[in-house]
Amino acid sequence: MNGIQINNVTKTxxxxxxxxQVTLNFEPHKIYGLLGRNGAGKSTLLNIITNRLFADxxxxxxxxxxxxxxxxxxxxxxxxxEKNLYSxxxxxxxxLKWSQVFYPNFDMDYALNIAKQFGLDPxxxxxxxxxxxxxxxxxxxxxxVNTPYVLFDEPVLGLDANHRELFYKLLIExxxxxxFTAIISTHLIEEVSALLENVMIIKNxxxxxxxxxxxxxxKGYSVAGTAKQVDIFVHDKEVIGIDTLGxxxxxxxxxxxxxxxxxxxxxxxxxxxQKLFIKLTNEE
Amino acid sequence: MKSSAIYKFQLAEHKNSTLIFCLVxxxxxxxxxxxxxFSSMFQVQSDTTIQVTGxxxxxxxxxxxxxxxxxxxxxxxxxQNGISRKSLFINRIYVVLTLSVVMALFDQIVMILGKTVDSxxxxxxxxxxLEMLYGSQFGTQSGGFLKYFESFLFLTTLFIAxxxxxxxxxxxxxxxxxxxxxSYVVSFYVVAFVILPIIDMLMAxxxxxxxxxxxxxxxxxxxxxxxxxxxxxxxxxIILSGLTWILIRKxxxxx
Amino acid sequence: MQINFExxxxxxxxxxxxxxxAILTGAFEESGQIPSITExxxxxxxxxxTALKGIxxxxxxxxxxxxxxxxxxxxxxxxxxxxxxxxxxFFDHYIRKLIExxxxxxxxxxxxxxxxxxxxxx
Numbered sequence: 001m002n003g004i005q006i007n008n009v010t011k012t013x014x015x016x017x018x019x020x021q022v023t024l025n026f027e028p029h030k031i032y033g034l035l036g037r038n039g040a041g042k043s044t045l046l047n048i049i050t051n052r053l054f055a056d057x058x059x060x061x062x063x064x065x066x067x068x069x070x071x072x073x074x075x076x077x078x079x080x081x082e083k084n085l086y087s088x089x090x091x092x093x094x095x096l097k098w099s100q101v102f103y104p105n106f107d108m109d110y111a112l113n114i115a116k117q118f119g120l121d122p123x124x125x126x127x128x129x130x131x132x133x134x135x136x137x138x139x140x141x142x143x144x145v146n147t148p149y150v151l152f153d154e155p156v157l158g159l160d161a162n163h164r165e166l167f168y169k170l171l172i173e174x175x176x177x178x179x180f181t182a183i184i185s186t187h188l189i190e191e192v193s194a195l196l197e198n199v200m201i202i203k204n205x206x207x208x209x210x211x212x213x214x215x216x217x218x219k220g221y222s223v224a225g226t227a228k229q230v231d232i233f234v235h236d237k238e239v240i241g242i243d244t245l246g247x248x249x250x251x252x253x254x255x256x257x258x259x260x261x262x263x264x265x266x267x268x269x270x271x272x273x274q275k276l277f278i279k280l281t282n283e284e
Numbered sequence: 285m286k287s288s289a290i291y292k293f294q295l296a297e298h299k300n301s302t303l304i305f306c307l308v309x310x311x312x313x314x315x316x317x318x319x320x321x322f323s324s325m326f327q328v329q330s331d332t333t334i335q336v337t338g339x340x341x342x343x344x345x346x347x348x349x350x351x352x353x354x355x356x357x358x359x360x361x362x363x364q365n366g367i368s369r370k371s372l373f374i375n376r377i378y379v380v381l382t383l384s385v386v387m388a389l390f391d392q393i394v395m396i397l398g399k400t401v402d403s404x405x406x407x408x409x410x411x412x413x414l415e416m417l418y419g420s421q422f423g424t425q426s427g428g429f430l431k432y433f434e435s436f437l438f439l440t441t442l443f444i445a446x447x448x449x450x451x452x453x454x455x456x457x458x459x460x461x462x463x464x465x466x467s468y469v470v471s472f473y474v475v476a477f478v479i480l481p482i483i484d485m486l487m488a489x490x491x492x493x494x495x496x497x498x499x500x501x502x503x504x505x506x507x508x509x510x511x512x513x514x515x516x517x518x519x520x521x522i523i524l525s526g527l528t529w530i531l532i533r534k535x536x537x538x539x
Numbered sequence: 540m541q542i543n544f545e546x547x548x549x550x551x552x553x554x555x556x557x558x559x560x561a562i563l564t565g566a567f568e569e570s571g572q573i574p575s576i577t578e579x580x581x582x583x584x585x586x587x588x589t590a591l592k593g594i595x596x597x598x599x600x601x602x603x604x605x606x607x608x609x610x611x612x613x614x615x616x617x618x619x620x621x622x623x624x625x626x627x628x629f630f631d632h633y634i635r636k637l638i639e640x641x642x643x644x645x646x647x648x649x650x651x652x653x654x655x656x657x658x659x660x661x
Contacts, residue, residue, distance in 0.1 A: 031586055052363045052537040074366030083539065085360035087297075101289045102365035168584045176577035176587045194550055194585040214549060214589075 002063050003027045003181070004049060004077075004149060009058035011044055011205075018044040020205040021058070026181060028148065031171075031195055033213070034185040036202035037281050042185040043082060045202070046151050050079040062149070078103070079151040080142035084134060088127035092137050095126065096144075103145045111144035114170055118163060131158030139167055143174055151183045156191075164188075168195060193273035203281050213273065220271040220279075221257050224250040229265055241279035252279045290367045291375040294358050298350055298383060305346050306390055309339065313397050317404050336398060336410045340391040340439065344446040347387060351450020354379075355458055359535065369532050376451070377525065384443035388436050395435070414438060417503070418510050438510045441517040448524040455531045458538075550585055554593030562602065562617055563625070569613050573603065600624075 004026040011019040019041045026032055036042045047053040049060050051067055051074055059066065065073035086095045092115070100106040115122055118136045129137055135157045142150050156164045172195065175182060186192055199216055201209040209216060220240075223233060230249040241252035252275070257268065271279075320334060354376075362372040395412050402410035414422035414435045422435055457465060484491040499505075504512025548556070561567045576594065580587040594611065597603040602617045614620075641651055 030588075047537060050363070050366070051368065054534060054536060069368040069370055071366065071368050071371060074368070077366060079364075081364075081537075083537070085364035085537070087357040087361065098289075098293060098361070099365070101292060102367075165584070169581055172581045172584060172587070173577070176580055194583070194589070197586050197588050213586075214551070218549065 004063075004067075005061045006045070006049070007059050007061075009045070009048060009055045009060065011041075011048060011053065011055050018205050019048070019055070022202075022205070022207055024200065024207060024210060026149070026183060028181050029179045030181055030197045031175060032181070032183045033189070033192060033196040033199045034183055034202065035187070035189055035199060035277055036185075037187065040202045040281070041205040042202055043153055044205075046079055046081070046153050046183070046185060049151065050074065050077055052079070052081075075103075076147055077149040077151065078142055078145045078147045080138045080153060080155060082154045082157065084126065084138065086126055089125065091123055091125050092120065092129075092140075093122040095137070096122065096141065099141050099145060103147065105146035107144045107146060111140050114143060115140045117166060117170075132160065132163065135159055136163065139170075143170055146178070147180070149181045149183070151185070153185045154187075155184065156186065156188060164191060168192070171195065189277050190272065190274040196273075199273065201277060201280055208280055216276065217271065217273060219256065220252065220254055220276045222250055222252045222269050222271060222275075223266050224248060224269070225266040229263060233263060233266060241282065252276070288375075289365070290358070290362050290372055291378055293361055294354065294376060294379045295382060297354065297358060298379070301350065302346075302383070302386075305343070309342060309390075309394060310397075312339070313394065313401060316408060317401050320405055320408055334408045336401075336408065338411075338413050338416060339398065340394055341413045343387040343391060343439075344442055347383065347443050348446040348450040350383070351447045351452075352454050354451055355454040359458070359532075360537070363537055369535065373529055373532055380444055380447045380451070384440045384447060387443050388439040391439050392432055392436055395432075413442075414510065417505055417513070418508050434510060438514055441514045441521070445517045445521045445524070448521045448528070452524045452528045452531075455528050455535075459531050459535060551589050551593035551596070554579065554583070554585070554590055555596045558594070558597060559602070559621055559625075562613055563621055567613050569615050569617055572610050572612050575610055 004024075006022055006024040006026075009019055009022045010017075022041075022045065024045075034042050034045070044053065048055045049062070049067060051069060054068070059068075061067060062073040062076055067073050067077075090098075096106075096108065096111050099111075100108055112122065115136075118140070120133060120136050120140060124133075126134070126137065135155060136159065139152075139155055142152060142155070156167060159167065168191070171182065174180070184192055184196070193213065196213045199209060199211060199213050200207060211219075223230060225233070226247055227244065227249040230251050234251045234253060238254045239251050240254055243250045252271065262268065316334060316336060358376070359369075359372060361367075362369070391412075398410040398412065402408050412422060412435070422431055456468070460468060480491065502512070502516040504510065504516075558567065558573065561573075562569075567573050574582070576587050576590045579585075579590040579594070583590070594603060598605065598611075600620070601614055602620060603611050604614050605611050637651070646654075
């Protein structure tokens with residue numbers, strides 16, 4: 001019963017259905033990507049896992065322990081949320097010190113070290129941080145708590161390219177040295193795609209895709225040619241997107257590609273995660 | 285181990301303001317003989333007495349305000365650090381007890397200091413809240429240790445009630461959305477300052493008499509028994525905390 | 540070595556190919572140590588499982604070997620092994636296509652040979 005198991009979770013906010021019977025399983029020691037457009041239900045799901053919100057139906061277990069109002073279970077998880085829950089009148093240093101009180105495995109030396117690498121001044125008040133540095137402050141804690149599960153909700157919000165690179169580097173370093181489970185919710189997919197082992201795509205509160213990154217990518221391809229040729233080729237395949245440009249038609253397909261039996265004049269290209277994501281989550 | 289952390293955190297949130305408050309009270313006390321000294325030195329109105337009453341009620345008001353500010357930051361900190369609402373609430377009760385006891389002890393010091401100031405000069409008259417409510421048995425030092433202990437117990441329960449009340453109000457506000465908040469505040473004022481006075485007027489003052497009688501009875505003022513008051517305050521605090529728990533139990537993070 | 544997300548090859552294949560290239564050019568010498576999985580994944584910001592998968596291909600082919608607790612090394616004779624493998628691939632990728640295209644254009648064997656000689660001279 002290891003891992004985070006989400007069983008049939010439904011959550012509504014008034015009239016809107018935020019999560020609809022979501023069933024998922026996060027296995028230990030993997031890096032997951034939780035991808036979805038804004039409002040797809042990513043944050044709601046992470047908030048339910050961490051007991052910040054209650055689900056209407058369904059249950060979540062963390063290493064077999066119920067996630068609801070259960071300190072030993074929540075001890076194993078840290079959520080770096082988009083919303084800052086630290087008192088804004090605290091300084092960063094105070095927040096780090098309190099993290100040390102709350103999390104016995106919190107590594108203060110490491111936290112100060114990476115704060116320095118990011119150029120975060122620990123003496124600053126949390127309220128005075130810019131969006132980017134607010135993310136950095138939260139990243140510093142998330143990478144230092146050393147819980148078995150660390151959830152990142154939009155971790156690179158407001159970060160410049162250098163700081164994003166640094167974050168990915170630190171994450172991989174941490175993960176390789178002392179493996180843990182990371183769940184990264186983001187819409188900057190291209191950058192993280194190589195970090196991810198598994199991908200979950202969430203759309204309108206439902207899980208669309210839950211697969212290993214590699215399998216997913218090897219499954220998707222696009223085929224371009226004249227409209228007639230493409231139509232014939234795709235008629236027995238699962239098409240997730242069509243673009244037409246004059247007489248040229250491009251179809252994005254999910255499924256195994258039979259390379260031995262390709263009609264002439266069709267051009268096959270592989271997909272990257274970003275393209276695939278856009279095709280899958282586009283509203284018609 | 286972790287749930288004691290949320291106790292420490294909540295207590296720490298009150299530390300600075302409490303220290304400042306205590307210093308201010310001490311400063312006020314110190315000012316009284318100084319002021320008195322000056323006025324007698326210049327022979328101005330030397331026959332008037334300075335009345336110092338109910339300075340030991342000040343912590344009650346202060347703790348009420350503390351309660352009003354004690355929910356959101358602590359709740360969010362608990363959620364961020366994987367502390368359950370239950371642990372937060374239980375440790376909140378410990379914090380309330382700690383703060384009330386500390387402030388009641390502080391009040392005893394204030395009372396002793398106040399009486400000392402009182403004895404310095406004929407023109408200073410100091411009386412504590414218990415003396416006002418329950419008569420002169422708490423006024424003189426003749427009651428000795430037992431009276432101090434009684435007064436300490438009474439103030440502790442009083443502070444617990446005020447702290448819990450402030451906390452409940454802020455929790456109610458947290459659980460309400462904007463519309464509810466406004467209607468809550470408006471209806472409170474309408475009921476308290478319009479409807480009740482009108483009813484009172486129509487009933488020829490009967491309502492206020494009933495209310496005062498109720499207060500007198502529950503606090504044991506006429507019978508001069510602070511223990512009745514303590515009992516009522518404890519019951520009152522338990523009701524407040526019960527309501528608070530009902531509201532916290534299902535509270536979630538807001539966006 | 541470069542990881543290219545636009546590349547049609549999966550990332551783990553790119554890693555394996557990249558290490559092979561480095562061995563062929565002599566950047567990694569025979570019997571010499573190569574970067575660890577952690578180092579590879581950190582410097583290319585890829586999942587360690589992906590890096591491991593790439594390296595495992597080379598381990599299975601006997602090009603890389605692991606010393607427990609020490610690290611990973613280029614196997615002796617790796618270069619010639621790789622050359623043989625690349626020559627096979629060269630034939631598959633280039634020569635077959637070359638001949639296919641040549642047949643379409645009606646280019647004879649002799650003509651191709653002459654072209655190849657010309658190409659070498661240029």
